[in-house]
Amino acid sequence: MASSRKSSRALHLDKEALSTLALVQEGLLSPVTGLMDSRTAKEVTRTKQYKNQSFPFPFILAPRGRRNEAVLKSLRPGDRVDLIVEGKRVGHLDTSEVFEIDPQQRLLEIYGTQNPEHPGVQATLRRLGRYAIAGAYRVEYPLYAKIRQRVQAAKERIGARKTSALMMAARPLHRAHERLIRTTLDESDLVVLFLLKPFHEDPTLPYDLRHKTMEYFVKNYLPANRVLIVPLEYTYIFAGYNEVILDALVAENFGCDELVIGQNHAGLGSFYDKNRIQSVFDQLEGFKIAIHTAPEYAYCDICRTLVSSRTCPHGEHHHISYHADSILELLKKGLLPPSVLVRGEISAMILAHLFPNRFENLDKLQYDLMPGSGLLESQGEEEFYVKLMKLYQTSSLK
Numbered sequence: 001m002a003s004s005r006k007s008s009r010a011l012h013l014d015k016e017a018l019s020t021l022a023l024v025q026e027g028l029l030s031p032v033t034g035l036m037d038s039r040t041a042k043e044v045t046r047t048k049q050y051k052n053q054s055f056p057f058p059f060i061l062a063p064r065g066r067r068n069e070a071v072l073k074s075l076r077p078g079d080r081v082d083l084i085v086e087g088k089r090v091g092h093l094d095t096s097e098v099f100e101i102d103p104q105q106r107l108l109e110i111y112g113t114q115n116p117e118h119p120g121v122q123a124t125l126r127r128l129g130r131y132a133i134a135g136a137y138r139v140e141y142p143l144y145a146k147i148r149q150r151v152q153a154a155k156e157r158i159g160a161r162k163t164s165a166l167m168m169a170a171r172p173l174h175r176a177h178e179r180l181i182r183t184t185l186d187e188s189d190l191v192v193l194f195l196l197k198p199f200h201e202d203p204t205l206p207y208d209l210r211h212k213t214m215e216y217f218v219k220n221y222l223p224a225n226r227v228l229i230v231p232l233e234y235t236y237i238f239a240g241y242n243e244v245i246l247d248a249l250v251a252e253n254f255g256c257d258e259l260v261i262g263q264n265h266a267g268l269g270s271f272y273d274k275n276r277i278q279s280v281f282d283q284l285e286g287f288k289i290a291i292h293t294a295p296e297y298a299y300c301d302i303c304r305t306l307v308s309s310r311t312c313p314h315g316e317h318h319h320i321s322y323h324a325d326s327i328l329e330l331l332k333k334g335l336l337p338p339s340v341l342v343r344g345e346i347s348a349m350i351l352a353h354l355f356p357n358r359f360e361n362l363d364k365l366q367y368d369l370m371p372g373s374g375l376l377e378s379q380g381e382e383e384f385y386v387k388l389m390k391l392y393q394t395s396s397l398k
Contacts, residue, residue: 007223009052009071009079009081009082010067010071010083010084010089010355011063011072011081011082011083011084011085011093011133012065012067012085012219013084013087013090014127014199014232015085015199016236017063017085017127017235018083018085018090019063019141019143019199019214019235020146020234020237021061021083021091021137021139022133023139023140023143023233023235024146025141026254027034028142028250028253028254029059029218029246029250029253030051030248031055031247031286032055033137034049035057035061035093035132035135035137036059036060036134037096037097038097038099038132038134041058041060041099041101041188042058045057045105049285054185054245054284055245055249056109056242056246057106057110057237057242058109058112059237060101060132061131062103062129062130062131062132063126063127063129064126065129066304068129069129069130070296071396072098072129072131073131074134075095075098076095077096078094078095079094079376080092080093080094080095081095081133082255083137083139083206086390090140091115091138092137093135093137094135094136094137096134096136097133097135097390098132098133099131099134100130100132101131101132101134103129103130104275106128107121107192110237110242112242120166120236123236124236127236131132131262143231144151147230147253147254148255149160150228151163151230151255151256153194153229154190154225154228155190155249155255157225158189158190158225159228159388160188160189161189161255162187162188162189162257162258163188163191163255163257163258164185164190164192164257164258165191165247165251165254165258166181166184166190166191166192166193166194166245166259166260167251167262168194168214169194169195169196169209169210170195170213170214170322171205171324171377172327172328172346172347173210173214173344173349174322174324174327174341174346175299175322175343176297176298176306176382177322178217178221179297179389180260180297181217181222181227181280181386184260184294185222185226185283185289189226190227191227191228192228192230192251192256193228193229194232195210195214195217195231195232196232197231197233197234198231198233198234199233199234199235204332204354205328206346207352209349211229211231212349213346213349213350215229216345216346216349223253230252233373235335237329244261247259251289252287252288252289256289258289258292259289259291259292260292260294260331261292261294269313271318280286280333294397295310296324298319298320298321298322299319299320299322299330299341300312300318300319301319303316304320307319307377319396322341327342327367330361331350331354334351334354334355335357336351336385339389344385344386344389344390345382345386347385347389348382348383348384348389349382351385357383359381359384362379362381364385366379366383369388369391370391
């Protein structure tokens with residue numbers, strides 16, 4: 001029930017801070033349920049635990065800006081302050097404490113480094129202030145509640161006994177991703193694909209395009225009723241070497257029984273370093289969710305299929321690795337990646353996005369170069385790329 005108290009003071013936040021506050025409000029970082037005061041923050045910093053469960057750093061709100069700092073210094077316990085995002089009131093916070101923090105220490109806790117050349121450090125420095133505020137809050141942000149409802153409805157619809165989570169950037173979605181999803185689905189009743197949606201995203205492959213490619217694959221090549229694609233807004237707290245802990249916590253609180261660490265979890269096209277992940281797992285306490293590390297997949301030119309490093313007897317010099325950044329580089333240059341790397345339809349969607357209206361006379365190209373009905377049929381660029389890929393695969397002429 002909303003309070004009748006009014007506030008003439010306000011803190012101005014960005015959408016990233018709002019999303020993070022909503023994540024906790026919805027219970028998705030439980031046992032953390034709210035902003036930590038100075039005493040709790042110090043204890044979490046010292047122990048890396050909260051309520052006997054692993055948690056990497058204090059959950060605090062310390063917005064930057066002269067206007068925000070002036071408001072924070074003026075607040076007293078019991079004062080209510082409005083929360084404003086892009087000029088709109090999105091909630092309120094009832095102050096229990098305002099305390100000073102060390103921004104450099106905060107950076108070290110999140111990223112494991114204070115190097116200003118680190119892109120995450122740069123972004124966080126621009127939004128991190130010297131004063132944190134603790135207290136009960138309420139924000140309006142229905143996204144996470146809707147996702148929880150979708151996950152629960154999907155579980156109930158198929159009577160899922162085991163639900164697995166995958167965190168993926170899919171930049172771009174390639175064959176190793178497909179294999180990882182299939183392997184996970186083979187061992188689960190339901191797979192929840194958390195498609196990462198960072199607030200500071202490279203516009204080359206925006207979220208909507210990545211969702212479109214993932215949805216195409218799921219609808220056309222998987223039992224779609226057993227796979228659910230949902231957005232996970234990757235705010236600054238997920239950055240750095242602690243993200244696997246927070247991913248596991250979020251997946252568990254969304255109702256998943258297992259988290260499978262995929263190759264895009266730690267960044268563009270790179271698998272987690274197995275030793276580093278294991279060291280993180282060794283420190284986890286209080287988690288109920290199982291955490292499984294998937295093997296690295298590659299295409300072996302002798303086996304002539306996708307293999308894992310655990311099962312293929314041939315050397316790495318026979319393997320084609322699935323490095324997403326290198327595949328993306330081909331696409332950014334306007335080249336169709338071989339279908340052994342990326343499904344042709346997926347490449348077509350991406351190239352049509354990257355190079356709109358690329359061909360001056362597309363209909364003529366289609367008619368001159370592609371087999372068809374003999375009639376001049378108007379088709380889009382995606383269809384052209386798909387047909388072009390099929391021509392590449394024609395092998396009767398050597």
